[in-house]
Amino acid sequence: MSQKPSIPKGTRDFGPEEMAKRNYIFDTIKSVYALYGFQQIETPAMETLHTLMGKYGDEGDKLLFKILNSGDYFKGISDEDLMSRDTLKLQSRLCEKGLRYDLTVPFARYVVMHREELQMPFKRYQIQPVWRADRPQKGRYREFYQCDADVVGSDSLLNEVELMQIVDTVFQKFGFRVQIKINNRKILTGIAEVIGEADKIVDITVAIDKLDKIGLDNVNAELREDGISEEAIAKLQPIIALEGTNDEKLATIRKVLAGSEVGEKGVDETQFIFDTLKTVGLKNEIQLDLTLARGLNYYTGAIFEVKALDTPMGSITGGGRYDNLTGIFGMPGLSGVGISFGADRIYDVLNALDLYPKETTSATQLLFINFGKKETAYCLPAVAKARQAGIRTEMFPDKAKMKKQMSYANAKHIPFVVLAGENEINAGKYTLKDMESGDQQLLTADEIIARVKG
Numbered sequence: 001m002s003q004k005p006s007i008p009k010g011t012r013d014f015g016p017e018e019m020a021k022r023n024y025i026f027d028t029i030k031s032v033y034a035l036y037g038f039q040q041i042e043t044p045a046m047e048t049l050h051t052l053m054g055k056y057g058d059e060g061d062k063l064l065f066k067i068l069n070s071g072d073y074f075k076g077i078s079d080e081d082l083m084s085r086d087t088l089k090l091q092s093r094l095c096e097k098g099l100r101y102d103l104t105v106p107f108a109r110y111v112v113m114h115r116e117e118l119q120m121p122f123k124r125y126q127i128q129p130v131w132r133a134d135r136p137q138k139g140r141y142r143e144f145y146q147c148d149a150d151v152v153g154s155d156s157l158l159n160e161v162e163l164m165q166i167v168d169t170v171f172q173k174f175g176f177r178v179q180i181k182i183n184n185r186k187i188l189t190g191i192a193e194v195i196g197e198a199d200k201i202v203d204i205t206v207a208i209d210k211l212d213k214i215g216l217d218n219v220n221a222e223l224r225e226d227g228i229s230e231e232a233i234a235k236l237q238p239i240i241a242l243e244g245t246n247d248e249k250l251a252t253i254r255k256v257l258a259g260s261e262v263g264e265k266g267v268d269e270t271q272f273i274f275d276t277l278k279t280v281g282l283k284n285e286i287q288l289d290l291t292l293a294r295g296l297n298y299y300t301g302a303i304f305e306v307k308a309l310d311t312p313m314g315s316i317t318g319g320g321r322y323d324n325l326t327g328i329f330g331m332p333g334l335s336g337v338g339i340s341f342g343a344d345r346i347y348d349v350l351n352a353l354d355l356y357p358k359e360t361t362s363a364t365q366l367l368f369i370n371f372g373k374k375e376t377a378y379c380l381p382a383v384a385k386a387r388q389a390g391i392r393t394e395m396f397p398d399k400a401k402m403k404k405q406m407s408y409a410n411a412k413h414i415p416f417v418v419l420a421g422e423n424e425i426n427a428g429k430y431t432l433k434d435m436e437s438g439d440q441q442l443l444t445a446d447e448i449i450a451r452v453k454g
Contacts, residue, residue, distance in 0.1 A: 010134070010142025017361050021350065022145075024360045025174075025343050026127055029147045032170050033125040036162060038149050041124050043106040045131075046097045053098075055105045055298060055328065057202065063132045066095040099131035103148040104298075104325070104338060111152055111336075112329040120153030127343070140314070141344055148319075150338030152326070157269060160302045160321065161276045163339045167306055167317055168282040170341065175355045177309040178316070179285045183292040184270045185299045185320070187253065190263015191239055191290075194256060195232040204228065208240060209293035216240070239290055246274050246288045253290065269301060285309075298322040304339060311352040316345045363392060366452055367409045368418045370396040378425050379418065382445040389449045409435060416452050 007013065014022060030040070046067060053061055100106050103126045111118065127147045136142055149166060151159045164180060171178045185205070192201040203226035207219050214222075219240075223233050239256065242249050250271055257263030270288065277286060294303045301321030308316055319339035326334040350356055366386055368379045379395060386393040394414075396405050409417050419431040424442070432448050433440045443451065 008142065010136035010140075012141065012143075016363065020361050020363060021356050022343065022347060024356060025346055025350070026145075026147065028173050029170055029341055029343075030125070030127065032166055032173065033149050035169075036123070036149075036166055038123045038125040041107075041110065041126055042128060043100070043103070043110055043126070045099060045129070047100050047106055047109065049096060049098050051109050051329075052101060052105060055325075056101055057206070059206065060101060063134055064101055065099040065131045065133050067097040067099065068094055069096055100128075101132060102130050103128060103146050103340065104150065104322070107148070107150055107338075108322075108325045108336070109329055111334070112326055112331045115331065118153075121151050121159075122153055123149070123151050125149045145343040147341040147343050148338055150336055152334055152336035155323075155335045157272050157302075158276070159337050160273050161280070163319065163337065164273070164277055164282065164286065164304070165280060167304070167339060168284050171306070172283055174346065174350060176311075176349060176353055177284060178306050179287060179309055180282075181287050181289040181292050181305045181307070182270065182273065183289055183303050184266035184301055185293075185303060186262045186266025186301060187257070187270065187290065188266075188293060190257040190260035190266060191236070193260045193263065195235040197228055197232045200226065200228055204236075205293035208236075208291050211240065211291045242290055246286070249288045249290070250274070266301070273302060294318060294320060298325045300324060302337070308349045311349055313345055313349055313352075315342065316349060317341045362413045362415060364394050364412055364414045365391050366393040366416045366418065366448075367405075367412075367414045368393070368395045368420070369402065369405050370399050371419075371421055372399050375420050375425070379420050379430070382418070382430060382448070385445050386449055386452070389453065391449060391452050416448075418448065 033040075049064075049066065052064055056063075107124065107126065111122065125148060127145065129143055129145050131143050134140060134142060149163065151163075164182075167178075167180055188205050189198075189201050192198050192204050197204065204223065207222040207226065210222070211219050220233055223236075224230075239253070242252060244252070250267055254264065254267045257267060274286070274288070289305075292303060292305050294305065299320040300323040303320035304318060305315050306317035307313070317339060319337070321335070321337040323335045324332070325336060326332070368383055370376055376395065376399075383393055383395045396408065406417070408414075415435055417433045417435060419433065424430050427442065429442050429444055430448060431440055432443050432451060441451070
């Protein structure tokens with residue numbers, strides 16, 4: 001007996017109804033991006049490891065899927081190399097490519113390669129899958145889609161404001177409440193300076209970014225393991241636990257960071273974003289969260305994260321400012337800021353809250369029942385006419401029992417069915433059945449089109 005096929009853990013198949021829902025998500029996000037002047041690009045699923053490695057910190061590098069070289073990938077590798085079991089050394093010899101971990105680093109590579117073709121500031125969006133060798137769990141997958149928008153070639157904080165407006169608009173369209181969290185890596189750098197651990201900024205941010213997942217005690221334990229002094233950890237506690245309005249938090253942290261030039265600049269940038277957003281009137285809650293760190297090394301300014309309020313789920317959107325990312329690829333001084341919607345998690349939230357519009361999962365609008373050759377020949381011109389009018393229409397291909405054809409319509413959530421037998425043919429009309437109400441009407445093809453469209 002042959003083995004039943006399977007798919008890798010952390011990946012999923014999507015059937016027609018699921019794809020209809022996913023396309024609703026993608027189309028909604030695309031429509032909002034277009035409102036703000038963003039243009040779409042795509043990059044390859046594979047990038048060179050030279051492009052990917054060293055851009056996501058040590059933890060990110062471990063989660064990269066590496067691709068074995070084509071052909072005889074053991075050529076040039078000695079028995080001594082194999083017996084050494086030195087994974088890092090071997091993978092550098094066996095693998096030259098990897099699956100992309102996110103869309104931001106490939107975008108930076110794209111900007112550098114196509115710099116002469118681009119009009120700055122360049123506003124792009126990109127909706128493609130990414131891969132991470134992570135442990136699969138609820139809401140976390142090894143293959144998932146990101147829906148990114150980035151602006152490069154502009155230092156203006158109005159870009160950050162605009163991205164927050166995009167986030168707010170997208171989730172208004174989806175119909176569920178979110179909390180938008182904002183922080184600034186310069187504030188975190190300033191905190192590391194004032195507690196006397198400036199050289200440990202990466203360790204500190206990686207640890208406190210896990211606060212929601214592992215709790216304060218475990219964060220403190222991780223800080224100790226990273227060599228952060230007890231005195232510095234003690235100074236960090238009231239900062240992590242800071243409460244009050246956004247303005248109150250900013251006023252307090254401004255006092256704490258007095259004397260730290262980089263920290264004060266971070267406060268100024270954050271204050272501008274909050275003050276400007278007040279003038280545009282966001283519908284969703286926005287909060288300054290000093291525990292928000294986002295553990296990716298390339299963020300240098302504002303950082304963002306979005307969480308759903310009405311169902312338990314991790315981050316569903318994130319992003320930030322990365323002033324020096326393209327410098328890694330030989331183009332220093334080009335600033336960028338971006339956001340990424342986690343489409344798979346948004347999909348789960350919309351499912352949990354049952355918020356998909358009814359028409360999303362109804363692909364076909366009109367089904368013509370097949371009673372035989374004569375009846376089919378009579379129906380086909382009306383089928384063509386309905387399609388020309390923009391109505392998604394099917395003709396059942398086989399002469400089958402009425403029950404089977406009606407079951408097909410019900411299973412596909414088709415709202416209208418057309419029946420045409422001897423009586424309809426003699427009358428030069430068709431019977432239109434509303435599958436929800438059960439009502440039937442004898443109509444012409446034009447009347448059917450008007451009824452379905454109306």
